[in-house]
Amino acid sequence: MINPSKLHYTGIVLLMMGLGFSILTIMRGLPTYVNVIQVGLPGNSTFPLFMPSMWSPRNVRIAIYLSSGEIDLLIFDKPNFNAFMRSGDAIPLREFKGLRGEVINFEIPARGEYYMVAKNRGALTVDGEIVLTFWGFESDLTYLSIALLVLGVAFWIYGRFLKKGS
Amino acid sequence: MEARSTSPIVEIIRFELEKIWSAPYVGLILMLLIIGGPTSSAPMLVEGSAFEVVLSSIGGFKILFLYLITILTFANSFGRDIEQDVLMGEFTLPVRKENIFVAKLLANLSLLLLMDLTVTLFSIWIITASISLASAASIVLVDVATLLLFIAITILMSMVLRSRFGAVIVSIAVYFFESILLDSIALAITTTNPPNLNPAYILLKLVFSGELTVFTWGIILIHIAFPLALLAFAYFFFKEVLQLD
Numbered sequence: 001m002i003n004p005s006k007l008h009y010t011g012i013v014l015l016m017m018g019l020g021f022s023i024l025t026i027m028r029g030l031p032t033y034v035n036v037i038q039v040g041l042p043g044n045s046t047f048p049l050f051m052p053s054m055w056s057p058r059n060v061r062i063a064i065y066l067s068s069g070e071i072d073l074l075i076f077d078k079p080n081f082n083a084f085m086r087s088g089d090a091i092p093l094r095e096f097k098g099l100r101g102e103v104i105n106f107e108i109p110a111r112g113e114y115y116m117v118a119k120n121r122g123a124l125t126v127d128g129e130i131v132l133t134f135w136g137f138e139s140d141l142t143y144l145s146i147a148l149l150v151l152g153v154a155f156w157i158y159g160r161f162l163k164k165g166s
Numbered sequence: 167m168e169a170r171s172t173s174p175i176v177e178i179i180r181f182e183l184e185k186i187w188s189a190p191y192v193g194l195i196l197m198l199l200i201i202g203g204p205t206s207s208a209p210m211l212v213e214g215s216a217f218e219v220v221l222s223s224i225g226g227f228k229i230l231f232l233y234l235i236t237i238l239t240f241a242n243s244f245g246r247d248i249e250q251d252v253l254m255g256e257f258t259l260p261v262r263k264e265n266i267f268v269a270k271l272l273a274n275l276s277l278l279l280l281m282d283l284t285v286t287l288f289s290i291w292i293i294t295a296s297i298s299l300a301s302a303a304s305i306v307l308v309d310v311a312t313l314l315l316f317i318a319i320t321i322l323m324s325m326v327l328r329s330r331f332g333a334v335i336v337s338i339a340v341y342f343f344e345s346i347l348l349d350s351i352a353l354a355i356t357t358t359n360p361p362n363l364n365p366a367y368i369l370l371k372l373v374f375s376g377e378l379t380v381f382t383w384g385i386i387l388i389h390i391a392f393p394l395a396l397l398a399f400a401y402f403f404f405k406e407v408l409q410l411d
C-alpha cells in the first residue's frame with residue numbers, strides 16, 4: 001500500500017529539484033559560447049582542429065570564412081576520432097564537404113567528447129577561420145527538468161488526493 | 167525484524183527526520199546545491215578535468231550554502247531540544263543521552279553528505295559526461311573535513327548558550343573570521359600573487375594531487391583535529407553536564 005505522506009514528501013522534493021534544474025538549465029543555456037579557430041591547411045592534408053573537446057547537447061552554428069579554396073569538415077565522437085587518427089578509417093558523426101564560406105547549423109546529440117577534423121583535398125594551401133557558436137538550452141538538462149517537474153507535481157497531487165481520501 | 171525496527175536508535179533517527187528534514191527543507195537544500203554547484207559557473211566547453219573545474223569553483227556559492235545549511239541543521243537539531251528543555255520525554259523507549267548525541271550527529275551528517283554526494287555526482291556528469299564515484303567521494307570527503315569545524319562549534323554553542331540563534335551567530339562569525347584571517351595571511355605573504363588559502367582548496371589539493379604545503383598542516387589542525395576535540399568535549403558535556411527532561 002502506498003503511503004500518502006511519503007508520496008506527498010517525494011513530490012515536494014522532486015518538484016523543488018525540478019525547479020533547481022530548470023534554473024540551472026536557464027543559467028547554462030542563456031550565454032552563447034564562441035570559439036574561433038584559425039586554419040592554414042597545406043594542400044592534400046588532414047588536420048584535427050584544436051578546441052575544447054567536451055561538448056554539451058546544444059545547437060552549434062559553424063561559420064566558415066576562407067580566403068581561397070575549399071575544405072571538408074568532419075565531426076567525430078571520441079571512439080571514431082581515435083579510430084580515425086589510428087587508421088584514417090572511421091565513421092564521422094557529421095561530414096560537410098566542399099565548404100567555401102557556408103554557415104552550417106546542427107544539434108549535438110548527446111553530452112560527450114567531440115573532435116573536428118579539417119581536410120583539404122586541393123593542391124593549394126587554404127587559409128581562413130572557422131567560428132563555432134554554441135547556443136540554446138542543453139537538451140538533456142531540459143528533459144531532466146521537465147521530467148522532475150512533471151513527476152513532482154504528479155506525486156504531490158496524488159499524495160494529497162490519497163491523504164484526503166484516507 | 168519487528169524488535170529491530172522499534173529500537174531506541176531507530177526511534178531517535180525517525181524523530182530527527184520528522185522534525186528537521188521536512189520536505190520543503192530537503193527540497194530547498196537540493197535546489198540551492200544544484201543552482202550553486204560548480205556547473206552553474208562552469209563554461210559550456212571544458213578542457214580540463216572535473217577536479218580542475220571543482221578547484222576553480224572553490225569559494226563559490228555551493229560551499230557557502232553547504233556551510234549555512236550545516237550550521238542551521240545542527241543548530242535546529244541540537245539547539246531546539248536543549249532550548250526548549252525537552253528531549254528525553256519525547257521517546258517512548260528508555261534511551262541513553264550519549265546514544266541521542268551520536269544518533270543525532272550521524273543521522274544529520276549522513277543526510278547532508280548524501281545530498282552533497284548526489285549533487286557532486288551530478289556536477290561531475292555535467293562537466294565530464296561520465297560519473298566518477300571516486301572523484302565525487304573525494305570531494306565529499308573534503309567537504310566533511312571543512313564542515314567539521316562548524317558542526318562542532320554549532321553543537322557545542324547550542325549546549326553552552328542554550329540558544330539556536332546564538333549558536334548560528336557564533337558559527338557564522340567563526341566562518342567570516344577565518345576567511346578574513348586567511349585572506350590577510352595570504353596578502354601578508356605576498357601582494358603580487360597571494361596563494362589561495364581556502365581550506366577546501368588546500369584539502370582538495372592534498373586529496374587529489376598529494377600536495378602538502380606548510381598551510382596544509384594548519385588547515386588539518388584547525389578543520390579536523392580541533393573540531394574532533396570539540397566534538398569529544400561536546401559529547402561529554404552532553405552526557406555528564408547537561409540536564410534534560
